[in-house]
Amino acid sequence: MFKKAVTLISSLAVGLLCITGCSQDVSEGGKTDEKKLDKVTIAEVAHSVFYAPQYAAITQGFFEEEGIDIDLINAQGADKTMAALISGEAQVGLMGPEASIYVYNQGEENYAINFAQLTKRDGSFIIAREEMPDFKYEDLKGKEILGGRKGGVPLMTLEYVLKQNGLTIGENTKAGEANVRTDVQFGVMTGAFAGGEADFTTAFEPTGTAMEKEGTGYIVASVGQDSGEIPYTAYCATKSFMSENKDLIQRFTNAVYKGQLWVQSASSEEIAKSMQPFFDDMSLDDLISVADRYKEIDAWCQEPTLKEESLNKLMEVMTEAGELDKKPLYSDIVTTDFADKAIKSID
Incomplete structure (x- = not known):
């Protein structure tokens, strides 16, 4: 049970170096930038085409434009993703906001704060x-x-x-x-x-x-x-990392939003090609089919703002499942500051 697993985060963190990851550093056309980029490790809850806007933001060079070099770790589970985040093995976590709710309710002082939403419904x-x-x-x-x-x-x-x-x-x-x-x-x-x-x-x-x-x-x-719509996967960072790296989180959010905008206007074939470096065991035709499927169900957010009504829907689902003891304040585990600035500066 995840809530129990959260209490073991400190011990889990000790063994994080054994996490099997898909460390990838891909930019469009194999370009390299002479200027020094800030390295950001993202711990993904899973490695899935469901996260197409993220992969597009990497291969289309949007993170690089923002001075960021991305490293990906497939943590294979929200509990392990949160452990990677809290231990510092990763700077940003991509997982369901329910993980940050559990950690917050467990009383973790350096809890995770969600700052950018990526998907808006279940991708399964x-x-x-x-x-x-x-x-x-x-x-x-x-x-x-x-x-x-x-x-x-x-x-x-x-x-x-x-x-x-x-x-x-x-x-x-x-x-x-x-x-x-x-x-x-x-x-x-x-x-x-x-x-x-x-x-x-x-x-x-x-x-x-x-x-x-x-x-x-x-x-x-x-x-x-x-x-229906629910804040299914979002980016989060620990309270301390966010406080000390506001400019970096802002640039990260800018890149995510650029990826979201690009996916909205791109064809399924273009989306498939942008993801191919991360799924080289799949044919282009299969990736196109998958992109079509996720576009059909309107899986991806058009902007990175995680709204209060969306979080409330998630907590309703958690409560009905018997997995939520108390509801944290929206303002405690979500910030829209970075998403709001990204939208204003890029639109």
């Missing part, structure tokens, strides 16, 4: 074992679904959607309950599903497309399209 899809063109949520009655880590937004959003569609969540599948399993780690869910575990699973792109090509699963529904 429900995967079935066979094609189901007429899929309805009632098809999940009496079935097992691999849902992810307890306390994580992917699981909570999935359960929220199931409840909104009249399903009862529980282990009694014979009585028609949907058994949403949390005993399989996020990183191995698709492998477990391919090996015969459960009737359905959830997956982000590009995993969903890869499963369809392999014939191990088929996308039947978008959780994000059916859940």
Whole structure:
């Protein structure tokens, strides 16, 4: 359970050097800048095409324009991402704002503050074992679904959607309950599903497309399209780092916003090409298909402002899932100063 894991952040931080990362430094056309760039390490909660505006901001040179050289670490989980952030292994974390809520409620003095939102809805899809063109949520009655880590937004959003569609969540599948399993780690869910575990699973792109090509699963529904808008992934930094590096955080936010603007006007093919250096095991056609899918569900934010009503929606989902003891003040864990300045200076 994540809330319990947060209390172990200090001990987790000791072992951060063993995190397997995808350290990448890619700029458009292989250009190098003679001037010294500020190095910023981003700990990603996952490595996914879902974060297309970020990869575009790197390959299109927007971070470089702002004097920043980006290094990426795939932390594989919000708990590990937060540990990397608090330990200083990473300067910026990309994860769901629920992680900063948990840390704040645990009383961590140097808690994380969210300063730029990247995605505005769940990026996961429900995967079935066979094609189901007429899929309805009632098809999940009496079935097992691999849902992810307890306390994580992917699981909570999935359960929220199931409840909104009249399903009862529980282990009694014979009585028609949907058994949403949390005993399989996020990183191995698709492998477990391919090996015969459960009737359905959830997956982000590009995993969903890869499963369809392999014939191990088929996308039947978008959780994000059916859940509505929610601040799904956002950038955050610790209170102390933000206080001491305001100019750097501002330039970082500027680059993110440039990436968001670029993605809005770019074609799916252009978006796919901008991401290709980070997903060199995928064909351009597959990346185009994935970009189309995320554009279709309107997954990416048009601007980096994390709004109060959006955070309240997230906390509503967390409360319904039984994962939120108390709601922190919006102003304690979110700042819009950097996003507001980015929008004013770039528009």
